[in-house]
Amino acid sequence: MLRFNFSLAIVLAVLTPLLASAPAHAQATRTWVSGVGDDLNPCSRTAPCKTFAGAISKTATGGEINCLDPAGYGAVTIVKSITIDCEGTLGSILASLTTGVSINGAGINVVLRNISINGAPPSTQGIRGVNILAANAVWIENVKIFGFAQQGIRDARSASGTLSILNTVIRNNAGAGLGIAPSGGTLKILINNLHALNNGFGIAAGPNVQGTIRNSDLSNNATAGISNEGANLVANNNSMSNNGTGVLNSAGVIRLSNNDIAHSTTSINNAGGTVISFGNNRTNTPTAGAITPAGGASSDLGQQ
Numbered sequence: 232m233l234r235f236n237f238s239l240a241i242v243l244a245v246l247t248p249l250l251a252s253a254p255a256h257a258q259a260t261r262t263w264v265s266g267v268g269d270d271l272n273p274c275s276r277t278a279p280c281k282t283f284a285g286a287i288s289k290t291a292t293g294g295e296i297n298c299l300d301p302a303g304y305g306a307v308t309i310v311k312s313i314t315i316d317c318e319g320t321l322g323s324i325l326a327s328l329t330t331g332v333s334i335n336g337a338g339i340n341v342v343l344r345n346i347s348i349n350g351a352p353p354s355t356q357g358i359r360g361v362n363i364l365a366a367n368a369v370w371i372e373n374v375k376i377f378g379f380a381q382q383g384i385r386d387a388r389s390a391s392g393t394l395s396i397l398n399t400v401i402r403n404n405a406g407a408g409l410g411i412a413p414s415g416g417t418l419k420i421l422i423n424n425l426h427a428l429n430n431g432f433g434i435a436a437g438p439n440v441q442g443t444i445r446n447s448d449l450s451n452n453a454t455a456g457i458s459n460e461g462a463n464l465v466a467n468n469n470s471m472s473n474n475g476t477g478v479l480n481s482a483g484v485i486r487l488s489n490n491d492i493a494h495s496t497t498s499i500n501n502a503g504g505t506v507i508s509f510g511n512n513r514t515n516t517p518t519a520g521a522i523t524p525a526g527g528a529s530s531d532l533g534q535q
Contacts, residue, residue: 258291264322266302283307283315283324293340298322308333314342318373323347326357331376335364337390342370350378350404359385360404368393375400382410383430391416394442400426407432408452411462413439422447427456433474436462438483444469455479456492459504466490477514480506486525487512 262274263286270285272278274296280286282305286296290313298304298317303325307315309332315322323346324331331348334341343361350357360376363369363386376383376399383401386394386409394411401408408427411418411434420442427433433449438461448470449456456471457464459480467488471477477492478485478499488509492498494516499506501520509525 258289258294260291260294262286262290262294262296263299264296264302264304265299267300287311287313306331306333308335309341310336310339312336312340314344315346316342316344318345321347323349325349325351326360326379327351327355329357330359330362331357331379332361333364334361334366334369337365338367339365340368341366342372343374344370344372345374347375348377350380356380359383360401361385363388363394365390366392368395370395370397371399372397373399376408377402377404379404379406381406383408383427385410386413386418388413388418389415391418393419393421395421396423396425397421398424400428402426402428402430404430406430407435407458408449409434411435411440412437415439417441420444425449427452432456432458433471434458435460436464436483438462440464443467450474456495457485459483459485461504471495476500477516478506480504480520488525492516 263276263279265279268279268281270280272280274280274286274289279299284305284307290296292311295314298320301321303323306324306326306329348360357379359381360379360383383404408430418440422444423446425447427449429451432454433452433456435458440462444466445468450472452474455476456474457478461482464485469490472493474495476497477495480501482504484505486507490512492514497519498514498516499518507523507525
């Protein structure tokens with residue numbers, strides 16, 4: 232009996248530190264949210280959480296949060312690599328007096344897919360739909376963002392990274408639908424099939440940005456469909472109609488090819504920087520400022 236007690240004491244002495252250091256709940260690679268869930272749950276499919284904020288703490292880095300049913304899942308701050316995807320149901324964020332999704336993690340990779348981000352009624356209007364302060368790569372796919380007091384999407388990183396926006400609608404935001412203003416590094420953007428409608432600006436891009444805007448509708452924006460404020464942009468195969476100005480270039484370089492720019496006070500206004508046209512854009516209102524033909528008497532490269 233004494234020998235047994237002695238052996239048990241040794242086992243307990245070994246196991247006690249290990250048990251004390253074990254996490255209360257291991258993080259899962261895939262977690263789930265539901266309108267009838269509870270953030271005290273482990274966020275499994277059979278015991279889902281109620282909010283994105285509740286689920287993100289229980290999701291492993293690089294993991295994924297999915298939605299089980301139509302519901303509002305609340306604003307969230309993302310500081311690690313993660314995917315939020317509500318394909319197959321209506322997953323939404325109602326961001327009253329706040330920002331819908333804040334992304335702020337150096338070197339992280341974030342995917343937002345198949346969600347709706349609503350800025351709420353004017354009396355309690357949200358600030359921004361998505362605010363990117365730090366990240367390596369951000370993908371925004373099949374997302375609807377509307378009704379914010381400032382930008383639908385704002386990217387203000389201080390280091391290099393990428394931003395890809397695909398099949399997305401950004402509308403009825405008082406500032407820019409998409410405002411890109413990194414303070415350092417180089418932000419590389421790819422925008423395809425974006426509908427930026429009824430905003431202050433459709434897209435506004437500042438220095439330290441290079442990228443392509445294509446197959447998009449940037450219309451009914453109060454000031455401009457595209458406002459280039461220092462970026463190096465290529466815009467092709469887009470529709471820009473009923474804006475204050477179709478393309479407003481105040482600094483930087485923008486190359487235009489095969490765009491329909493119509494029904495604005497000015498179709499293309501080069502107020503500074505360089506506007507290069509490949510000669511196949513279609514307009515029905517005047518232009519302003521110098522427009523350089525691609526391959527003309529400049530350092531620009533023409534069609535090859």
